[in-house]
Amino acid sequence: MALVATAEACDSNASLLASGDLRVLQPIFQIYGQCRSFSGPIVTLKVFEDNVLVRELLNSRGDGKVLVIDGGGSMRCALLGGNLGQLAHNNGWSGIVVDGCIRDVDEINGCGIGVRALGSHPLKSNKKGHGEKHVPVYIGGTFIQDGEWLYADSDGIIVSKSELSI
Numbered sequence: 095m096a097l098v099a100t101a102e103a104c105d106s107n108a109s110l111l112a113s114g115d116l117r118v119l120q121p122i123f124q125i126y127g128q129c130r131s132f133s134g135p136i137v138t139l140k141v142f143e144d145n146v147l148v149r150e151l152l153n154s155r156g157d158g159k160v161l162v163i164d165g166g167g168s169m170r171c172a173l174l175g176g177n178l179g180q181l182a183h184n185n186g187w188s189g190i191v192v193d194g195c196i197r198d199v200d201e202i203n204g205c206g207i208g209v210r211a212l213g214s215h216p217l218k219s220n221k222k223g224h225g226e227k228h229v230p231v232y233i234g235g236t237f238i239q240d241g242e243w244l245y246a247d248s249d250g251i252i253v254s255k256s257e258l259s260i
């Protein structure tokens with residue numbers, strides 16, 4: 095599958111940018127994982143310092159989708175580690191964007207998916223199972239809905255209401 099380059103997508107979709115159907119996330123995310131470029135339909139998840147639902151979703155078939163986790167920007171624990179990264183890859187997820195932290199960075203960097211997160215933190219999260227799947231989230235200064243499309247590459251991350259063509 096040919097990849098949509100984020101800079102080119104912004105250059106050639108001025109009207110979508112103007113209408114808000116195409117949005118650019120603030121450049122606050124670090125790049126992890128083997129795939130610097132990835133894209134796919136979005137599955138949203140809102141949690142706070144608790145990753146039980148992260149595991150639940152990554153344990154299901156990804157079918158090329160991207161998991162977008164609104165973790166409230168917490169810098170106090172990790173929502174994703176090496177085991178979950180491998181699980182995501184095994185189940186066919188194309189990438190994970192975390193508004194929060196990850197851990198086991200060396201293992202995640204060996205996984206064949208793309209990962210973006212604010213940073214790394216060695217502490218694991220709570221395991222209570224609190225959170226909401228498939229709800230609208232707000233990360234990187236942008237509202238994101240379940241089912242929208244995400245494109246990430248070395249230049250940044252963009253979200254589109256519908257699939258972009260090259």
Ligand SMILES: O=C([O-])CC(=O)C(=O)O
Nearest residue numbers: 174175176177178218219
């Ligand atoms: O289970 C966790 O909290 C995350 C983790 O360390 C892993 O995925 O390896």
